[in-house]
Amino acid sequence: MAGCCGALRAFLFEYDTPRIVLIRSRKVGLMNRAVQLLILAYVIGWVFLWEKGYQEKDSVVSSVTTKAKGVAQTNTSQLGFRIWDVADYVIPAQEENSLFIMTNMIITVNQTQGTCPEIPDKTTVCESDANCTAGSSGTHSNGVQTGRCVPFNGSVKTCEVASWCPVEDDSRVPRPAFLKAAENFTLLVKNNIWYPKFNFSKRNILPNISTAYLKSCVYDAHTDPFCPIFRLGQVVESAGHSFQDMAVEGGIMGIQVKWDCNLDRAASLCLPRYSFRRLDTRDADHNVSPGYNFRFAKYYRDLAGQEQRTLIKAYGIRFDVIVFGKAGKFDVIPTMINVGSGLALLGVATVLCDIIVLYCMKKRFYYREKKYKFVEDYEQGLAGDTEQ
Amino acid sequence: MAGCCGALRAFLFEYDTPRIVLIRSRKVGLMNRAVQLLILAYVIGWVFLWEKGYQEKDSVVSSVTTKAKGVAQTNTSQLGFRIWDVADYVIPAQEENSLFIMTNMIITVNQTQGTCPEIPDKTTVCESDANCTAGSSGTHSNGVQTGRCVPFNGSVKTCEVASWCPVEDDSRVPRPAFLKAAENFTLLVKNNIWYPKFNFSKRNILPNISTAYLKSCVYDAHTDPFCPIFRLGQVVESAGHSFQDMAVEGGIMGIQVKWDCNLDRAASLCLPRYSFRRLDTRDADHNVSPGYNFRFAKYYRDLAGQEQRTLIKAYGIRFDVIVFGKAGKFDVIPTMINVGSGLALLGVATVLCDIIVLYCMKKRFYYREKKYKFVEDYEQGLAGDTEQ
Amino acid sequence: MAGCCGALRAFLFEYDTPRIVLIRSRKVGLMNRAVQLLILAYVIGWVFLWEKGYQEKDSVVSSVTTKAKGVAQTNTSQLGFRIWDVADYVIPAQEENSLFIMTNMIITVNQTQGTCPEIPDKTTVCESDANCTAGSSGTHSNGVQTGRCVPFNGSVKTCEVASWCPVEDDSRVPRPAFLKAAENFTLLVKNNIWYPKFNFSKRNILPNISTAYLKSCVYDAHTDPFCPIFRLGQVVESAGHSFQDMAVEGGIMGIQVKWDCNLDRAASLCLPRYSFRRLDTRDADHNVSPGYNFRFAKYYRDLAGQEQRTLIKAYGIRFDVIVFGKAGKFDVIPTMINVGSGLALLGVATVLCDIIVLYCMKKRFYYREKKYKFVEDYEQGLAGDTEQ
16 A cells, blocks of 8 residues: 555656766767758648648538530531520530530431431441341441341442431531531539538639629639639630530540638638649540540421431530549647657657767767666676677 | 677667656656646547547448429419429439429420520610621520511510520519429439448448338438438428529529448448538629529421420529548558657657756756766867867 | 857757666567567558558549440330330430430320329229319329329229329339340440549550450450440449349449559559449348339420320439549658657657566666666655655
8 A cells, every 4th residue: 555655656756857968069969950950840841831731631522503605506408507505505404513515416317217228337238138137236336137238329238227217327527516606605614612521611603703794704814713604615725625626526624623722711712723624635546436425316206196306416525524622721630640750750860860979970989888878687698608 | 790790689689778867856747747648638538539540531432313203283374284293394304413303494485496586685675787796696695696676576676686586585583483382392312322441331221211111201300310302392491591482593402411430330320411501602792693594495396397496494403412421440550640649749748847847947957967967079178179 | 148159059069869778688688679670560561561651642533424335126015116226225315424224114105284093002092082182292193183083994993183194104114124135235434534633644545455446345354354345234243233133123333443543653553443333232121212213204296286295214224433542652741750650659669678677577676776867856855754
């Protein structure tokens, strides 16, 4: 009891601190301080000020809506004079984070269920029915072969297929793009972000933006960096591509909205940064299935109530709005982790200097003898003897 | 060789531990222990227990499907008596993480390609053809001007445009909302989450939920917090808005599903938490392009085979299902990092006390002399002299 | 002044290093080294080599496009012989990260606005008008009740509803699936990823893939692990399910693309890994609203200009492309944090050995007396007396 109580008192009322050898040496002293300074500079300057190691981080949660505006007119032999508006060229009418704008198309009108000759290619051209196998259907074929070989035109015969007839001939993509006027369409991007960990939310339509400004402005990296309305042509050019080239075969444009926020500072300084990147790389050497396109159909009934459709292979540009970014805010944990490891690093200074002092300097033996106190161990001694 | 071997033996069989001054002082002892206690409390209590610093974290990977149910009837002069079901008011029919429900609309029937007067506004009203420039088309115009100035109605003349005619007049939004009955529609949200790092997956339809319950239940924060079926009206109200107001001009509702899981505990405790937030802020001061709407068309053929369309400007509420959260599970790395920095912090106690003992206490010289052993360096001595 | 200058010189030119007791003891020495070795092994082997603790991490930003190919033929009494191509079975025509392929359907042709008897179930069957309440409409009903009770067929009477008539009867799902041929359709997935922090981007169509190869290849985990074209049937089977079963009621398939990249190595080693997972769990015990389906309609005009529609309840498989992964690259911060905590841990070795040496060994008093130097404090002494 008394012993225990004494131990407790000892534990509480004793203070132990390491004994230090204090070497008065210019060389070593300066070196030691220098090393410590470096480490301090690193910990404070880099980890804390530059990398903001004292901040808790959170990733963005975002919601996006888009709205396109613009009208184009075309005049072709097939369709005659025609006006295209949003309801015509945006497919589907709405998406969550992206918007597809049709810039080019191959249109096949009045298709009906039936049988007709395939488009000629090395697999479909035939001499006689022997070349066609009924019921077969390749990956790229438009229908199921009936097994008959029929004239596609005066010169060439191809296998007949059961399909929507006449079959689509997408061998030639219109150039220039059918809706090249899309270059001047505008795209309004509304983005609402949220940092759950800090319960901080903001819109890309900043509070100081007036309605009047929004009605007229167009995004420009230099003059209007916070206007959320983009000219399609400009977006593509900012990414270093030609809109008219891209419009022909279509593609994917990334509209990147970067929200890097330091929430230790005013919320008004947390601003979106827009950048543009083409997401479907077009390297000439191997442009495998280049651009972006898909097929859709409008279904009709003819007078007989028979189902008809207009098949459209839509080439166009899909604008993906990619929102990303991190917010940082002071927090105790990361701070302490960095302080802790910083202190541990300071220890390195002593270790380094010790090595130099005790192994490299000519007066090392003198220093060693000062730093160390040797305690012989009997066993050890005997052990040593036995080893001789 | 022998020397090297000796060095090795020394390295292996020697144990060096710092020499300690043990000061028997109540003041310092207590202070020292107190500081150490604080640091320990912080490291263990806060970092480990509260912030779970011993856990590896992973973010959620999720997949969502939604399904709306409900029928509404309307009776208007334009459309007569009409029933609206899912196929009518959900556009597009399916999306990945969100669902749009049309609550209001401006419908323009039997549009055909042609020329007709623009809707009057400050840019389109004209006196004579001189006011209209052929081929021009503003951002907000419905077509391309023909250059003629034609009567819009008895009183006012506007520039004629080539477009889908008659042009849409969206100046007046119907109030109350056309499909105000949407308030009672229900929305089933199926969510399947996955934490790749821990290969842990779960659904928001919990194992203990019976089919019978699912058929009847409706989400309620208090009574049915795990029922994945939501009444639209309730969702909007939970976010602190009025459904009927929102229905008129549309908007975006975020259905947030939060999966914060502590995988060191039973998987059955990893549960979804639902919350609702309106993502398109409606601040009266600058409601720039308020709400949410888009245009789409249904295409027909008239008897002559001429293309017709019914243009619909759909106002409605888009429900974005936003799934987020983090899972934590014990892991060695973060634990060790925190232990390490914790230990390093313990060192701070000694540093602090040393400062007090050696600089602040009145018996500081006495202590210093005990703690330090001064080693003069000849060079240093000489250096010192030269400096005189 | 002189004092201050002296202090500065002292600070700069003094070097303090702890005094060490060097105990020559085999036991303790070996133990000490062993513990140090363990800690080193952990820090270097585990934290650095295995967990790559020296790397800065970043999560992937991704963009996906998909394209389906394939033709199916069906022959039913209702629709007769019919060919289905992409434009028919992909709904909507394009989505951002997923693609829906219709595999089964319940089609209700020539619906018009009107009144007709409900599908019989326990809520709709009636004896007389008394059983039907005008204007009521349940969650699962197809329309709004008119209050009349009309014969559904010879035997049974049901409440009449105002709705699209005739109402859909989805009681029986076609088995086998209507478009069972979808098993052989192919899906091309184009994925472009980006690591913003390292500004590193890559496509899943690798540079060494030739156009010819892409035209013919089909993904196979062993033979063609980098071919981005997937046979639908194979995808489902890889996830351990039967395509034909899944096709009947539909479901969600996750195509997971994992990009785990070590950017300290060659970029060409950063490769996509595909895996497949079914996201809608099908546990027999409670299959609440199993599979995946939705309704959409095609709208027509009959000769009288009356609106008609064909309602389609589409069952099918939605392929969600889930892209995830982390890239790591050497960075100073995490390295230093780990080094720091590693060093701190090394301190543990000394602590452990001290405990053993000073408390457990039989020569502990001998060692203690060597390690410690006791400094009596007068106050303390007095305090001690008073305590007697």
